[in-house]
Amino acid sequence: MTRKLFLSLLTVFFIFTSVGCNKSPEVNEKSYAEHWNELDKNQKYWFVTTELEKLKAAGYSVIVEEYYFIDRLDSYYNDNPPGDLPAQEAIRKIGVSTGTIQMSLTK
Structure with missing residues (x-):
């Protein structure tokens, strides 16, 4: 019985810690815009x-x-300035909305 109780408590602990580890914005965390604007031209080029x-x-x-x-x-x-969209998603949205990124017919 003690082992079952221990395993149950351990499971609950892991659930709470995994939920608590989800990446949620911190008060001091930089926005996506701040991260992007801190990159130099070379870093932006390689990122894109x-x-x-x-x-x-x-x-x-x-x-x-x-x-x-x-x-x-x-x-x-x-x-x-809040830049609430990550650069990876912004690239995709820009490309799809402007037609500059398209699904290839052949791979």
Whole structure:
């Protein structure tokens, strides 16, 4: 009986700690805009390049260069100081909405 009680308590403990470990914004945590704006041009270029390569590997085609997305992200994060959208998602949304990222017909 003691072992069952111990296992039950241990399970409850793990559930609460895993819920507590979810990434929730801290008061002092920087916004996505602050993170983006702290990057230099080279870091932005490699970040965008990496994300576009992931999309290409997933079967998407990209019809513009990295600098297109860097300019759009700079504009987005400067116009929206809270910057509540991560750069990875912003790249996808920009690409889909402008037609610069498309699903490839052949992979």
